[in-house]
Amino acid sequence: MSKTSRTPRTTNGQAPKPASATAGAATKAGVTSAARTSTPLTSSTKTPSRPITAASAVPPSTTPTASATPAARTGERASGQNTVRPVSKATQQAMSAGQLRRLKAKRDERNRRLMPLYGAGGVLVIVVAIFIIFSLLNTGGSTSANAKTTQAVANSVTTVPLSIYQGIGTGGVTSILQKVTPSVAVLKDSAGKPLIVYVGGEFCPYCAAYRWSIIAALSRFGTFKNLALTTSSSTDIYPDTNTFTFVGSSYTSQYITYSATEIEDRNQQALQTLNAQDQQLFNTYDGPPYSQSAGGIPFLDIANQYVTEASPYNPQDINGMTWSQIAAALGNPGSTPARDIIGTANYLTAAICNVTNNQPASVCQAAPIPTIQQQVNSGK
Numbered sequence: 001m002s003k004t005s006r007t008p009r010t011t012n013g014q015a016p017k018p019a020s021a022t023a024g025a026a027t028k029a030g031v032t033s034a035a036r037t038s039t040p041l042t043s044s045t046k047t048p049s050r051p052i053t054a055a056s057a058v059p060p061s062t063t064p065t066a067s068a069t070p071a072a073r074t075g076e077r078a079s080g081q082n083t084v085r086p087v088s089k090a091t092q093q094a095m096s097a098g099q100l101r102r103l104k105a106k107r108d109e110r111n112r113r114l115m116p117l118y119g120a121g122g123v124l125v126i127v128v129a130i131f132i133i134f135s136l137l138n139t140g141g142s143t144s145a146n147a148k149t150t151q152a153v154a155n156s157v158t159t160v161p162l163s164i165y166q167g168i169g170t171g172g173v174t175s176i177l178q179k180v181t182p183s184v185a186v187l188k189d190s191a192g193k194p195l196i197v198y199v200g201g202e203f204c205p206y207c208a209a210y211r212w213s214i215i216a217a218l219s220r221f222g223t224f225k226n227l228a229l230t231t232s233s234s235t236d237i238y239p240d241t242n243t244f245t246f247v248g249s250s251y252t253s254q255y256i257t258y259s260a261t262e263i264e265d266r267n268q269q270a271l272q273t274l275n276a277q278d279q280q281l282f283n284t285y286d287g288p289p290y291s292q293s294a295g296g297i298p299f300l301d302i303a304n305q306y307v308t309e310a311s312p313y314n315p316q317d318i319n320g321m322t323w324s325q326i327a328a329a330l331g332n333p334g335s336t337p338a339r340d341i342i343g344t345a346n347y348l349t350a351a352i353c354n355v356t357n358n359q360p361a362s363v364c365q366a367a368p369i370p371t372i373q374q375q376v377n378s379g380k
Helices: 019-023 070-074 089-094 097-138 147-158 162-168 205-218 276-285 323-329 336-355 369-378
Strands: 025-028 031-034 177-179 195-200 223-225 228-231 242-245 250-252 257-262 299-302 306-308
Touching: 147 205, 147 223, 147 228, 147 323, 162 336, 177 336, 177 369, 195 205, 195 276, 205 242, 205 336, 276 299, 299 336, 323 336, 336 369
Parallel strands: 195 257
Antiparallel strands: 025 031, 177 306, 195 299, 223 250, 228 242, 299 306
């Protein structure tokens, strides 16, 4: 299955060119992306601040000198009764056999006392090493955040206030929804609920941008669980764009059913497989006249009534921002991320309302959805 990480459409119908596009293009398994030449500033380029410790806080005037005690000069252990001072070879030769046996006994006793410490330290090192190796192997190529950050970011995008949706409207985003023609019946699942199908890949920066809007829109009709944070590919255009993944998540709603498939991970390795029905929809509607090329991602089918042509906005608008920064920006209607993400979410909401007979009313009858529905139905 050919997969193209698509560029977003602009008002003049042309795909915007990122600043790094002149660096060339990288193609893998049918996935085309531009190479990025600039190197983002990372934490490794900064000089870390070092906390003051008891050792570093000692002023120069108190530094030990050559007049220090013999124990300080020789580096002996100051361990009270367990201290065994070094004995010169000449002294040992002058000692009696009994004195030598007592000296050897003291050394043996010291070694027995220290052996558990050495053993515990060795075990600790081994345990830490195993933990690090296991953690690296268990990431599967994904970049993740801690549970607290994940939950906070998920809450921000799934509980956007109605006032933000109303204040942003379309946000200046041009609708990328294409009405399916000739008209076909609304696609429903076995329970009679309209079916929405998404196909994407974790590596894809355009999918990364789109997921923010998809999650925001669908959260107005149901509930996501176990959303995880990840980033797009490090080697694709707009590298490491922060986003969510639908792998391992679930969605429940009394109004719609959502089927999401991430076909490749962020390293462009096979991840999930489309079921037969979603594969047929992908083959039927992910190509001309609904998109510029066949088999591209991201792909979204809203109950066979509307399909997407490409990414709704340029990932460059959020590239370089952390998950928390993007989530925080959603609360500012004047920010570019909010206008992009919420503007697109309003378009998706309007299309979904068209296939749910405007249910729930609290969402579908609230401004600006009725106005956007007219635009969606007219193809504008």
